[in-house]
Amino acid sequence: MASGSRTQHQRFLRLFTTHEPAIRAFVRRLVPSRTDADDILQEVAIVLWEKFDEFREGGDFKAWACGIARYKVLAWLRDRGRDRLVLDSDVVEIIATQSLEQEPVLQQQREHLEDCLESVPHAERKLLAQAYQPGAVIREVAAASGRSVGGFYQWLHRMRQMLLNCVKRRLAPEGA
Amino acid sequence: MNTDRSLEQLVQKYLDGTATPDDMERLNERLRNDEAARQWFIELLNVDSAVAATLVDDPDADQAVPAPVAPATSASPRPSLLPRRGIVTMAAPVLVASCLALLLALGLLLPNPQPFAQVVSAAGVSGMPNNEIGDGRWIAIDAGTIELKTARDAQIVIEAPARFRFLSGQKLQLDSGRLAASVPPSARGFTVVTPSGDAVDLGTRFGVDVPDDGQAEIHVFEGEVIAQPTRSRQHRSLTGGQALRMTDGPDTDRELRSAAFIHPDEIGSLHAALADGQVGRAAAALEHLRRDPTLIALLDFEDSALPQGTYRMVQGRWPGSRAPEFAHVGDHIKLNVGSNQEWPQLTLAAWVRLDRLGDPYQSLLHTDGWDRSSPGQVHWMVTRHTTMRLALYGNTLTPDAIEPDGYPDSRTSVLPEQGRWMHLATVYDAQRRTVRFYLNGQFDSETHQQIAHPARLGAAQIGNWNRQDRKLSGRIDELVLLGRALDDDEILQLYEAGNPYR
Numbered sequence: 151m152a153s154g155s156r157t158q159h160q161r162f163l164r165l166f167t168t169h170e171p172a173i174r175a176f177v178r179r180l181v182p183s184r185t186d187a188d189d190i191l192q193e194v195a196i197v198l199w200e201k202f203d204e205f206r207e208g209g210d211f212k213a214w215a216c217g218i219a220r221y222k223v224l225a226w227l228r229d230r231g232r233d234r235l236v237l238d239s240d241v242v243e244i245i246a247t248q249s250l251e252q253e254p255v256l257q258q259q260r261e262h263l264e265d266c267l268e269s270v271p272h273a274e275r276k277l278l279a280q281a282y283q284p285g286a287v288i289r290e291v292a293a294a295s296g297r298s299v300g301g302f303y304q305w306l307h308r309m310r311q312m313l314l315n316c317v318k319r320r321l322a323p324e325g326a
Numbered sequence: 327m328n329t330d331r332s333l334e335q336l337v338q339k340y341l342d343g344t345a346t347p348d349d350m351e352r353l354n355e356r357l358r359n360d361e362a363a364r365q366w367f368i369e370l371l372n373v374d375s376a377v378a379a380t381l382v383d384d385p386d387a388d389q390a391v392p393a394p395v396a397p398a399t400s401a402s403p404r405p406s407l408l409p410r411r412g413i414v415t416m417a418a419p420v421l422v423a424s425c426l427a428l429l430l431a432l433g434l435l436l437p438n439p440q441p442f443a444q445v446v447s448a449a450g451v452s453g454m455p456n457n458e459i460g461d462g463r464w465i466a467i468d469a470g471t472i473e474l475k476t477a478r479d480a481q482i483v484i485e486a487p488a489r490f491r492f493l494s495g496q497k498l499q500l501d502s503g504r505l506a507a508s509v510p511p512s513a514r515g516f517t518v519v520t521p522s523g524d525a526v527d528l529g530t531r532f533g534v535d536v537p538d539d540g541q542a543e544i545h546v547f548e549g550e551v552i553a554q555p556t557r558s559r560q561h562r563s564l565t566g567g568q569a570l571r572m573t574d575g576p577d578t579d580r581e582l583r584s585a586a587f588i589h590p591d592e593i594g595s596l597h598a599a600l601a602d603g604q605v606g607r608a609a610a611a612l613e614h615l616r617r618d619p620t621l622i623a624l625l626d627f628e629d630s631a632l633p634q635g636t637y638r639m640v641q642g643r644w645p646g647s648r649a650p651e652f653a654h655v656g657d658h659i660k661l662n663v664g665s666n667q668e669w670p671q672l673t674l675a676a677w678v679r680l681d682r683l684g685d686p687y688q689s690l691l692h693t694d695g696w697d698r699s700s701p702g703q704v705h706w707m708v709t710r711h712t713t714m715r716l717a718l719y720g721n722t723l724t725p726d727a728i729e730p731d732g733y734p735d736s737r738t739s740v741l742p743e744q745g746r747w748m749h750l751a752t753v754y755d756a757q758r759r760t761v762r763f764y765l766n767g768q769f770d771s772e773t774h775q776q777i778a779h780p781a782r783l784g785a786a787q788i789g790n791w792n793r794q795d796r797k798l799s800g801r802i803d804e805l806v807l808l809g810r811a812l813d814d815d816e817i818l819q820l821y822e823a824g825n826p827y828r
Contacts, residue, residue: 160528160529160549160550163514163528163529164528164550164552164563167515167526167528167552168552168561171375171376171379174375174379175371175372175375175376178371178372178374178375178378179367179368179371179372179375182340182341182343183341183343184374184375184378187375235340235343235345235346235347235349235350236350237350237353237354237357238354238358240358241354241357241358244357244358244364245357245364245367245368248364248365248368249368249372252368256368256369256372259369259372259373259376260372260373260375260376260379263373263376263377263380264380267377267380267381278377278381279381282377282378282381283381303338303342304338307334307338307341310370310373310374310377311334311370313373313377314369314370314373317373318369
């Protein structure tokens, strides 16, 4: 790691902090679970820092980082994909390409999510927060909410779909 | 969004981890060949990632879910305190340290079981029962200053009136009030959430001011902070010396107002003076002053009737006391005393906390008039050269004077005291034709006048003059005007009695 200077470190942190949600979301689209995405992102962060000297000032950090993240995801699929229910690597390639093309819109969708979440009734929002906490056990959250595990997954899926509809509505042009 | 039921079921199973190899084959097939299916899939997972990012610090959830255990959806265990891979292969400890700092900053480590913060001290504050803050409950303080230390050693000073809560050990939500933070590398990434946006620290000292309208200002004293305004979503990197106001509309750059915040390194000496009973001594000295027959005006801003003007009341020299703060051009207090009266001797003194120096002039007191109709009108200010000035209309310097602008100026720059309360005093004597300057009770210099009119006051403004080239950035406490010349000892006593530091 040649780029040991403090300013270089700060510059990296600044760029990474700024683009982390986009990189995380990019990885998330390619792997089955958020935990998988967390694990991969952790490795991506280290590789990005190691290779930071190769990144040129003024370049597109997000694109550079997503390029490395894509490579890491494919390696992860290759290593652990055989015994896991993951997407085929050619499908992952198509999704990666398409989602990078659409990143500006996807970013806007992410940005509108917070407003959409505010419209979720408090009790449901709380449940959602519990299900999305790192390390949450869906079985336990479901039991605490009085639902079956299957029912809880159904509910989670409906919430995701509802939130997606909400952010898309917010991005639609007036009167559309 | 025209998704069919079978695709929805496949995706749901994939996300739940319950898909069979057959299901995966069908899902791969759909995503490979069906553009619309792929589009919906991408957007759905994009939203999933955003939900996780938004809700990860939700205090409700922290309380409700017992201990973090292995996730149901993945075969791999959660990372423990150190990441499993990568770190261990690195040799030099310094690299480990910097990567660890990086990972801390990225919030990739598990939440710390310690409380969010400890209350180090609370001065002039009531209703702070605990010395530990361990949950996400709102805390409101009406008066005083509290000093906190987070689990990762970020030092935070919050000035009343304020309303805040911790969302996690690394995230503080500030609804209103004023906060100064000193963040060591171990707490890098510490974030202040405000109604108009977030301030994300990158290892630094910074301040956040949230007035009642909720439009927060971020001031970076040292290092770097990322500003993430809620509305524009344009991230901005602010470095030492920069300030930004995050608004509903376009964000606006602001002048750095470093002294608008009580800094962590200042609070120790403030509290020592308080514990030492300095407030009582200051009050006794004020009572003594009030009985001085030559007293023209004494503004301590503790009355319920406040003087007219445009300004914001904030904390004064003592935790729990009050003082006006001036921030914008035109902010001022009106003071109309002694019109049609002449003062052969005049002492002006005030406790001042200047936020910035240099351009423009910092106005302490300016008579509205400045013209030949009444010679002796008084203008008292800190110049753009950071010295104190007392100008009287029609007065002239003696030929041997060294002042560059033709007015009596102090010698010592007020710069070293910037960021703290300082005592400024000027003594004018028309008979002796002298202007004497004092900084923090210490005599600075004396200037001789060739022509010396008796001083005239009347309608005047504190903190502004009717010209764009001067304003005041900062607070004023205990402004005193006396119709006699105090001597060196009296000025020193004035300073020592009112000094908020020990």
